[in-house]
């Protein structure tokens with residue numbers, strides 16, 4: 503008997519809920535099957551070591567650490583910068599404080615304070631005004647986290663000059679700057695900024711292989727050799743030490759070689775969907791990457807009703823709030839499926 507899960511996995515359904523739903527391609531599976539492996543907790547997996555070196559070099563840093571998830575990579579990085587009780591600043595929609603189920607507080611004892619989120623916008627001067635120095639009765643700010651691209655910010659891209667200003671602010675106040683770069687690859691493709699130019703602006707980055715890049719598992723923390731040595735310790739403490747994990751690192755290496763440039767296709771597909779829904783007045787912001795954010799505040803359908811209507815026609819979308827929904831393009835969605843999705847959305851939104 504088919505359960506709900508196997509029904510969702512049905513190939514007839516067009517799944518635009520997120521870009522984590524992709525399955526490894528045949529080429530990726532071959533690379534995984536052929537991977538040389540060893541015990542990575544002993545530092546003996548050559549494929550993991552190669553992936554870590556490759557990703558560190560891409561971002562112009564000394565070292566990187568393979569982690570089982572983007573959430574763990576982020577939380578390891580935050581613990582590197584913020585001692586228990588001290589403070590992290592980020593925007594109110596940041597993944598680190600929205601979707602990581604309180605990990606900063608639960609595992610790191612970290613206090614988080616947020617600035618109001620407006621899409622992917624970032625105003626370094628607003629952030630500068632929030633930084634609290636060491637002092638009696640105050641919680642000292644130790645780190646700032648930004649998200650590139652911004653998930654709840656509709657896949658928006660923070661411009662390079664803004665990030666450079668953010669770096670200056672961090673330096674002026676002696677606080678660390680972390681980038682949740684789960685989809686930094688998309689920013690690189692959308693704005694043509696070399697990954698290393700982003701990399702040098704941050705003390706640490708977390709970058710994800712299992713979103714747009716299509717690997718089944720894996721993220722990396724990127725930073726200095728000293729920070730990554732400590733990160734290795736924190737990963738083990740959090741239960742993230744894995745053994746013959748070269749099988750997964752091989753998928754990541756394959757993704758880096760084959761799936762970065764093709765992200766441009768996902769961006770074109772997202773733009774086509776945006777064009778289809780825009781006349782209905784529900785596009786929340788300009789679409790720059792692979793996320794199409796929908797704002798249904800002025801539409802008769804709420805997010806749940808739209809998702810239900812789309813589901814009835816074989817299209818899955820994400821409901822993010824009562825009047826907010828999201829479509830995400832990815833490796834496993836074809837041009838024909840985008841056409842079909844556009845028709846389904848047009849019909850539902852017209853009703």
Ligand SMILES: Cc1ncc(COP(=O)(O)O)c(C=O)c1O
Pocket residue numbers: 570571572573574576597598649651652653682684685710712721
């Ligand atoms: C911006 C961002 N950061 C981090 C993560 C966490 O990744 P994971 O699901 O691998 O924990 C996600 C997941 O969607 C994300 O969108």
